[in-house]
Amino acid sequence: MNKYIICNSVPTYKEAPVSKDILKNSTSQILENIHSKKAEKNYIVLDYKEKELQSKLESEAKNYPDMVLETILVDGSFGFAYRNSSAILKVIEGEKPIPSSMEENESVYTVEMLLDTDEKNVYIDGSIKKKGKHVFKKKIAPREIIEACSVKGAFKGIYLGYPMSILLGEADLDKELNLTTDYICIFDEFDCILDKLKNIAEAYTKESCGRCVFGFEGVTQINMILSDISQKKGKSSDIALLLDLCSEMKNQVLCEIDGTLASTVISAISNFREEIEEHITKKTCKAAVCSKFITYHILADKCTGCTECADACDDDAILGKKKFIHVIDQDECIQCGECVKACDEQAIVKAGAIKPRCPQKPIPCKR
Incomplete structure (x- = not known):
């Protein structure tokens, strides 16, 4: 018997409330699956705005008199943090969700993990005709995702959000991957990869807890360098500096959150280096997106x-x-x-x- 089960329903992305959707629509099934694990204590972590859902859970949980269930309301602004096992354990202990480890805990689940199916719900945005929620097999090649969404212009790239955190181009579309993110953004010829990468990096400034130097300072430096490049202040050494910084971040950070930004930057440079470098060497933005160019x-x-x-x-x-x-x-x-x-x-x-x-x-x- 497990000592405890923790179910995290806080959306990783506000624009992709996968866990909340499933918990609302499949409340009985989720509670049944939690009950079947026969843990001594069970927790469901909710965004503090979901008081109505909390009431629904507590009401339906009465159907399982032998199950000890506690719902915990938290500030859902820090969606990435609650995907980290060490952070969510802190929440159960009544502390702030500050990550301290990369280790996974088999007693911590997302809502979707408790369904235990081979399907993945994901919200897709970007330069596509069919935005919104899609359902795919967990094992999937990116090209299948692209075809399901109908790109508006010529395909350029696809960003698979946290915790996958990778930017892929045409060459990677037929490589099968394990889909674990709730959010995907697709880019076409009219999008600038540097601009998209800068927006992704800016989001991490709200997620970095500041506990480790390489995490907090690394995120700060990445944002400064990308901002300089987008403002026509880039230096020829900036690309190499980014790669060195991100390599060190991946090895030194205390948790995977800031490390995933490093992975995103490395993948962006690997797949779109020429486009990013042109902002520095040619002082041009081919997509005519970056205002200074x-x-x-x-x-x-x-x-x-x-x-x-x-x-x-x-x-x-x-x-x-x-x-x-x-x-x-x-x-x-x-x-x-x-x-x-x-x-x-x-x-x-x-x-x-x-x-x-x-x-x-x-x-x-x-x-």
Whole structure:
């Protein structure tokens, strides 16, 4: 007989509430499976916002008079932490969920693990037509996931979230993997891998507990380097620095949480190194996403000289008067995009490495 069973229902990602969905829809089955393990004490950890679900669990648990069950409400803001066995054990002891080990505990389950099926529920987002919850076999090749979601443009990459934490490209789509994450994001040709990687890294700043130097400082340094690259301040040594830092993080961190960010960065550089390096060596963002690398231009064949864009520009970066083709002063433009919103003629476009041909100064409109 197990001394205890802990069921974690706190979503790892707010946008992917897999555990909460299953617990709400299969409450009786989950309780039955917990009861069948015949532990001396059973715990279900819930987000403090789920008081209605707590009441439902406690009510249905009365059907098992010989089962000792306690529901514990916690702050669900730190979704990654509750996937760590050492952290969730701290919660049971009435302490903060601070991870201290990478060791798995066979008495700690996610809600989905208690169902014990060969299927995995996962929420998928990104540049796809079929967003939302999908169900796949746990053993699956990424290409099957891509085909089920219908990518909007040409496929570029797929991010398999925590705890898998890996960024894959076209070359890896047919390699079977064990699907354990609740969240996946798919990118197409119009997405910038550097921008996506930066967003992923920023999320870890809320998850890092600060207990170990290589975890907290590593996450901080990764964010600083990625931010510099995206702000056109990248150095030629930054890629090698990231790889060295991430390699040390994986070996030195006390728990796997911060180490998974290191794995994500390493996989991103391995699969998309050229695209990331171009932000440093060529000062370009091919996808025209990173604002510091893009410029806005007014197309001569579409501009009517209405001055709407000039009125919308707070930085006086648009030159021209009524009935004249307007021109954007690139030295003054801060890439805010307000001019694009103001133009009803769709005459203003943003450009990455390839720039459209435009007048150097305002000239009379031909329209």
